[in-house]
């Protein structure tokens with residue numbers, strides 16, 4: 479997440495005494511990481527993901543950065559998430575900011591937005607954010623591996639071993655407008671990243687469209703071919719990506735809370 483986007487998301491939290499964050503589809507904790515940097519006074523972060531492996535990685539990434547911020551990680555589907563009741567002696571808190579980065583397309587939009595409406599603090603904001611993927615980014619160095627993936631696992635974009643990925647039918651903005659979170663503003667931040675051969679391979683392993691499980695015993699052969707393709711396409715070893723990070727920042731109109 480670009481620093482400017484993290485600043486935008488934390489702006490509304492700055493004057494709160496103990497600001498709290500609920501991050502849906504937290505993955506390896508990239509959003510809490512960026513927000514902790516932008517707002518070190520964050521008091522509580524709850525990360526939700528249905529993957530235990532992702533949550534384990536999020537804990538490793540976030541623990542050194544927490545300071546006095548409390549972290550809870552909940553393994554469940556965001557669609558059915560409920561706020562856990564506090565343990566005796568614990569304070570009850572409600573999220574001031576709810577984020578969902580590069581993950582909303584995997585979820586049932588109406589269910590997640592209704593859940594967010596139930597659990598959020600009265601003045602809370604909700605942000606759906608993302609920046610596409612190397613599957614959607616158009617460049618020679620993304621097209622060549624994409625064609626290779628298709629040769630190995632079939633022409634459609636795979637969604638792990640569950641079959642092909644289906645595009646969301648409705649734009650996220652429309653889903654928001656039809657929900658309690660109907661006061662929506664869109665913000666775009668240009669970003670430039672520089673990939674290396676190894677970071678592309680690591681990224682591909684972590685995706686639903688090119689994870690190792692899809693290739694079974696041909697994964698090593700696939701990675702060798704990606705290496706050869708990308709080697710041919712870069713002299714310097716660096717592979718540039720210029721893209722945009724989009725933030726849909728939503729609030730509930732007064733009276734809808």
Ligand SMILES: C[S@@+](CC[C@H](N)C(=O)[O-])C[C@H]1O[C@@H](n2cnc3c(N)ncnc32)[C@H](O)[C@@H]1O
Nearest residue numbers: 503504505508527528529555556579580581584
């Ligand atoms: C592409 S990753 C994005 C991770 C992180 N938000 C980021 O931007 O780096 C998507 C994450 O959403 C999780 N996920 C997908 N559908 C989910 C659902 N219905 N409930 C909870 N987590 C979900 C996946 O396990 C994965 O960790």
